[in-house]
Amino acid sequence: MGVGARISRTAQAGGRQVITVAVAVSMILLGGATWMAAREGLDPAAVPVVSERGAARILSVNVTSDEILLAMAPERLIGLSVVADDPDSSNVAREAAAISTRVNGDIERILMLAPDLVVIGAHSADVARQAEGLGMRVFRIQGFESIDWIRSLIRTLGTAAGATERAEQIVAEMTRRIDAVQARVAGLARPRVLLYSESGWVGGSRTTLDDVIRAAGGMNVAAELGITGWRKVSPEQVVMANPEVILVRDARRWESGFRQALLADPVFQSVSALRARRVYGVPARLLVTGSQHIAETVETVARLLHPEQFTEPAS
Numbered sequence: 423m424g425v426g427a428r429i430s431r432t433a434q435a436g437g438r439q440v441i442t443v444a445v446a447v448s449m450i451l452l453g454g455a456t457w458m459a460a461r462e463g464l465d466p467a468a469v470p471v472v473s474e475r476g477a478a479r480i481l482s483v484n485v486t487s488d489e490i491l492l493a494m495a496p497e498r499l500i501g502l503s504v505v506a507d508d509p510d511s512s513n514v515a516r517e518a519a520a521i522s523t524r525v526n527g528d529i530e531r532i533l534m535l536a537p538d539l540v541v542i543g544a545h546s547a548d549v550a551r552q553a554e555g556l557g558m559r560v561f562r563i564q565g566f567e568s569i570d571w572i573r574s575l576i577r578t579l580g581t582a583a584g585a586t587e588r589a590e591q592i593v594a595e596m597t598r599r600i601d602a603v604q605a606r607v608a609g610l611a612r613p614r615v616l617l618y619s620e621s622g623w624v625g626g627s628r629t630t631l632d633d634v635i636r637a638a639g640g641m642n643v644a645a646e647l648g649i650t651g652w653r654k655v656s657p658e659q660v661v662m663a664n665p666e667v668i669l670v671r672d673a674r675r676w677e678s679g680f681r682q683a684l685l686a687d688p689v690f691q692s693v694s695a696l697r698a699r700r701v702y703g704v705p706a707r708l709l710v711t712g713s714q715h716i717a718e719t720v721e722t723v724a725r726l727l728h729p730e731q732f733t734e735p736a737s
Contacts, residue, residue: 476584477559481537483525483546484563485512489713490576491541492517493592495583500535501525510673510706513715529553539582566712567651569600569633576714592714599717600637603724606731607639613727615640616665616695617709620680622654630716631709638724640667657689667727668695672703702726 480498482488485505492499492514501523509515525531529552532540537558542550544564553560561582565571573593580589615635617625625631626642626649635642643665647655670681681703690696704726708719725732 477537477539477582479536479538480583481525481532481535481540482506483527483532483549484541484543485710486543486563486575486712487541487561487579488512488518489514489711489715490579490592491583492521493714494576494580494588495585496520498583498585500537511710513707513711513713513718529556532558541579541582563712566630567628568630569637569716572630572712572714572716573597575712596714596717600720603639603720604637607724607728610639610728610731612639612641613666613700614643614646614664615667615669615723615727616643616660616663617669618660618684619671620683622656623652624649624655625652626650630712634716634719634723637720638727640723640727657687661690661693664692664694666694666698666700668693668701669704669709669723669726670701671706671709673706 476495476498478498479500480491480495481501482491482499483501483503485503488502488506489512492502496517499521502518502521502525504524504526505511506518506521506524507515512518523535525535527546527549529549532549532553533556539559539561540550540553541561541563542553544562547562550560550562561579563575565575573596576593576596577586577589580586580592617631617635624644626644626647628650629652632642632645643663644653644655647659647663649655668684670684672681681701684690685696685699685701695701704719704722708715708722711719721732721736725736
């Protein structure tokens, strides 16, 4: 998508440094100097680091950074989020076994681990503020609006971890896989696709899943409806939109029976996706990822939309 993430940095009294990945024009405050930065994507060269070699003790309190940093710089990780081991939410449940420490929002535990850098999600804003107040260097992740945003995040974390070369390798492999899918589906008829949750949430434009659907050779029905970001829709709106394919989350804990319930629901029987039995479950871990694993999401969705183009077994 054309809109990338931006970055702001703040250095406060006591040596506290804060990095915020955001989707806005950012104010940068460094050592009392002030200027405005408006950038397409995150600028790794502009990220302040603990040393020239990057942070040596990184604490990841977010599953997105768990996935990226385990692939990029596992030797620098001193802990992972409590979600890292959950196969419904994490794409690194097996790899996470190499790091024994798990953290959530316990600020005392975070402080005891003495990290050089804490990487945390926007949903943990209170914890981030507490960590900042104690003088810790905090990297807040927020945005998740495009595949390009993921590329920028990987590169920015690569700079923070002193692993820029490995970050470029991860981005290149992710891009290669997505490009390969796009080449296979180029010129094919694009089915109209709706990603739909049991509670009625759909993802429109300016979401990573919109990028995924388009890269996989589909058209996002929610974006067609003029929805930006995530919004709830009614069953009647789904019926009126008449998607040709419906994607639902496949998870043990979430919506485990939703696909079957949807297929049996009389309200939806006129919808093209149900008439053609094109209601598919996608592993939830692939629908929530904000890391390089988005390449697998694109591959998985493309196989569902265009099975004739992917006759070989999935890797």
